[in-house]
Amino acid sequence: MDLTHRPRRLRQDRVRGLVSETSLEPTDLIAPIFVDATTDERVPIESMPGHERVPIDEAVARVEEVRETGVEAVMVFGIPASKDPEGSRAWAEDGVVQEATRRISAETDAYVITDVCLCEYTDHGHCGPLEAELRGDTDVGEGGPACDPTLTVDNDATLGALDRIAVSHAEAGADMIAPSGMMDGMVAAIREGLDRDGFEHVPIMSYAAKYESAFYGPFRDAADGAPSFGNRRHYQMDPANAREALREVRLDVEQGADVLMVKPALPYLDIVGSLRREFDHPVAAYNVSGEYAMLHAAAEKGWLELEAVALESLLSIKRAGADLILTYFAEDVAAEL
Ligand SMILES: [Zn+2]
Secondary structure: OOOOOOHHHHHOHHHHOOOOOOOOOHHHEEEEEEEEOOOOOOEEOOOOOOOEEEOHHHHHHHHHHHHHOOOOEEEEEEEOOOOEOOOHHHOOOOOHHHHHHHHHHHHOOOEEEEEEOOOOOEOOOOOOOEOHHHHOOOOOOOOOHHHOOOOOEOHHHHHHHHHHHHHHHHHHOOOEEEEOOOOOOHHHHHHHHHHHOOOOOOOEEEEEEEEOOHHHHHHHHHHOOOOOOOOOOOOOEOOOOOHHHHHHHHHHHHOOOOEEEEEOOHHHHHHHHHHHHHOOOOEEEEEOHHHHHHHHHHHHOOOOOHHHHHHHHHHHHHHHOOOEEEEOOHHHHHHHO
C-alpha cells in the first residue's frame, strides 16, 4: 500500500485556510433592490423571503441597509407607475429608476448599477417593442398575432430605446449600466449613446450569456415583468447551448462590454468557467431568484441549513470563475463573513 501521497495532511485545521483556493468577500457581492413607483409602503415579495419592493422615498434607506452589511454595490430594478406598448417610462427623466438613482447617488456612497431593459415597462412584458405584425399594424390572418410563435421583439427598434434608457440612467448618476435584454447589438448601441453624451467613463456590464431559464419565476413576482403572451426564447439563450454562449459573449466584448455576466449562475457554472478561461474581462454571475427561493423553501421544510447552503452556493460560483456575484443572499452572507 503506497500512502506517500496523503491529501488529508493539508486538511488539518490550522493549515486549511493557508491552502484555501477561493475566498468570498462582501465586496464581491451586488445586492439587487426593487423600487416600486406604484406603492407608498414596503411590499414583501412572497416568493423571495426577506425581500421587498420599496417606494421611491425608501430607496435610500434600503441601500443603507445593504451598505451596513458590508456590501458596497446595488443593482436597481424599477417598477414604473404605468406601462405602455413601447415602455416609455423606462427612459423618462422622472422615471422610477432615474428618481431612485438620483437620490441614492446623492445621499449614499453605494456603487449604483442600473438594469437597462424594457420588460418591466412594456404592457406586454417583452424586452422591447414588438414587431409590426405583432402590434397588429399588418394583417396576419387567422389565430391572431399573439398565436404566431415566429413573431417577437423588434430587435433594431429596441436599440434606440436602450440608448435612451442608458443615457437617462447615467444622467441620474448611475455608476454602471447593465443591459439585460439580449438584443443583438445592444452593447454597441449603449456604448455609442453613453460616449456621445459625455458618459465615456461609465462601464457596461452586459448580461452577455442570459439563458431562457425557468429559474426566473420569483423575480417576475418581484418586478412584475412576466410576458403577457409567449416567452423569451427568441432573444434569450437556449439552455442546451454552451458554444453559442462564447459566440454571444465575444460579440459583446467586441462591442465594448466591460464586465461579462452569466445568468442564471448555479445551473450554468460550466459557462462561468469557460468565460473565465476564454476572456480576460471580469466575469459576473447572477444567482437568480429561483436559486434563492429553492434554498429558502428547502430550509423552511427543515431539509437544508440555509446559511450553509447559501454560503456554499456563492463560494462555488466564485470557484467556477466569477469575480462578482449578483445575489439575493448578498446581505445575509456578507453579514456572516
Ligand atoms: Zn427584459
